[in-house]
Amino acid sequence: MAEKQDVVIIGAGAAGMMCAIEAAKRGRRVLVLDHGKAPGEKIRISGGGRCNFTNIHAGPKNFLSDNPHFCKSALARYRPQDFVALVERHGIAWHEKTLGQLFCDHSARNIVRMLLAEMKQAGAALRLETAISAVERIVSGFRVTTSTGTVETDSLVVASGGKSIPKMGATGLAYRIAEQFGLPVVETRPALVPLTLDQAHLEKLGVLAGVAADAEVRFGQAAFREAVLVTHRGLSGPAILQISSYWREGAEIVLKLMPEVNIAGILKAMRRTNGRQAPQTALAEILPRRLAHFFAEEARLTGRLLADLSDRAIEALATSIQAWTLKPAGSEGYRTAEVTLGGIDTRALDSKSMQARDVPGLYFIGECVDVTGWLGGYNFQWAWASGFAAGQAV
Numbered sequence: 324m325a326e327k328q329d330v331v332i333i334g335a336g337a338a339g340m341m342c343a344i345e346a347a348k349r350g351r352r353v354l355v356l357d358h359g360k361a362p363g364e365k366i367r368i369s370g371g372g373r374c375n376f377t378n379i380h381a382g383p384k385n386f387l388s389d390n391p392h393f394c395k396s397a398l399a400r401y402r403p404q405d406f407v408a409l410v411e412r413h414g415i416a417w418h419e420k421t422l423g424q425l426f427c428d429h430s431a432r433n434i435v436r437m438l439l440a441e442m443k444q445a446g447a448a449l450r451l452e453t454a455i456s457a458v459e460r461i462v463s464g465f466r467v468t469t470s471t472g473t474v475e476t477d478s479l480v481v482a483s484g485g486k487s488i489p490k491m492g493a494t495g496l497a498y499r500i501a502e503q504f505g506l507p508v509v510e511t512r513p514a515l516v517p518l519t520l521d522q523a524h525l526e527k528l529g530v531l532a533g534v535a536a537d538a539e540v541r542f543g544q545a546a547f548r549e550a551v552l553v554t555h556r557g558l559s560g561p562a563i564l565q566i567s568s569y570w571r572e573g574a575e576i577v578l579k580l581m582p583e584v585n586i587a588g589i590l591k592a593m594r595r596t597n598g599r600q601a602p603q604t605a606l607a608e609i610l611p612r613r614l615a616h617f618f619a620e621e622a623r624l625t626g627r628l629l630a631d632l633s634d635r636a637i638e639a640l641a642t643s644i645q646a647w648t649l650k651p652a653g654s655e656g657y658r659t660a661e662v663t664l665g666g667i668d669t670r671a672l673d674s675k676s677m678q679a680r681d682v683p684g685l686y687f688i689g690e691c692v693d694v695t696g697w698l699g700g701y702n703f704q705w706a707w708a709s710g711f712a713a714g715q716a717v
């Protein structure tokens with residue numbers, strides 16, 4: 324005899340645990356299955372161990388999707404302040420770091436513990452180290468065959484995440500289940516990921532590895548103002564991770580270093596007051612020293628005096644720094660990507676409940692859905708909001 328549940332949730336991550344709490348609070352018999360040894364592993368490592376659990380500014384504009392209006396309903400029904408209230412009820416201290424990003428003061432483990440405590444209190448069960456071998460439709464719902472037995476359920480919620488960081492247990496299971504039931508999947512790709520440069524660029528930029536600078540990074544209409552970091556493989560830092568979700572192979576990105584600084588104006592003023600200094604020395608007042616040297620050298624100005632530079636030469640130097648155009652070779656891929664762009668096509672889902680329109684009882688939530696947030700707590704907010712939405716419906 325197969326075990327019977329009202330709701331089976333595949334994936335004990337952020338979305339799955341939130342859904343389990345809400346469904347169990349409604350009196351549903353809930354079982355969460357996960358092949359991992361521990362629940363919420365991505366929560367544990369997130370935000371450098373402090374979990375950037377939401378963003379107070381989270382709204383539909385902070386998400387990428389082929390169907391941008393889809394996320395509105397769930398985001399409106401479970402807001403950042405709802406999660407903050409939960410965190411506060413559990414006495415977890417938090418702070419705003421920057422740009423509306425909320426972090427735990429101490430440890431991301433507190434968020435995992437909080438979700439587990441809520442699940443326990445609501446009566447949701449968790450079964451770990453359980454591999455899913457098959458999912459099938461039966462008259463009364465779904466049958467899930469696992470390494471620890473067979474479970475039959477009225478509602479099946481797929482919350483198994485995306486493809487990012489396979490070492491942490493990410494699999495493409497959600498996309499396979501979607502395909503099995505005829506739901507379309509928007510092409511997936513690594514997002515919030517460092518970008519790589521080709522060998523020629525790496526040789527040139529090698530001297531800059533480890534240098535960080537404030538920048539506005541632009542690709543098409545998308546622009547992000549945060550730090551950029553040069554690495555041994557290419558470019559990283561929050562502004563690069565943000566733009567990686569928009570960038571496509573073969574295209575260029577434009578970096579405006581020190582976006583608020585009028586570099587040409589400052590250099591011209593320095594030319595008047597201290598024209599006997601080298602251009603790289605003057606630039607080092609504005610930029611990290613290695614970047615100052617790099618741009619002066621690129622412009623072949625290192626042997627000259629500031630006083631000898633024409634307005635045009637100064638303006639060209641400033642442009643090379645504030646419209647620095649680079650063509651990434653690729654990205655570091657799912658190995659280091661924070662999230663997966665694309666996923667279950669939201670046109671096949673109901674935006675209020677996250678239920679598959681053509682497969683009653685089947686739900687998809689969290690990262691596996693084609694809704695991808697910016698860096699900064701937005702992805703967890705989507706996990707909580709979509710988990711909450713399904714939790715009210717299953």
Ligand code: FDA
Nearest residue numbers: 334336337338358369370375483484492689690700702703
């Ligand atoms: P999630 O990946 O959390 O959970 C899926 C669960 O399903 C896992 O427990 C997994 O083991 C299980 N599973 C997968 N395949 C399975 C299978 N075949 N059988 C059984 N179980 C299976 N976001 C944010 O907002 N703020 C932040 O600070 C960070 N920081 C961050 C750091 C790093 C290093 C990464 C990789 C990611 C982030 N993120 C983030 C993104 C955030 O972690 C992500 O968006 C959410 O965890 C997605 O939640 P889900 O519940 O959808 O999937």
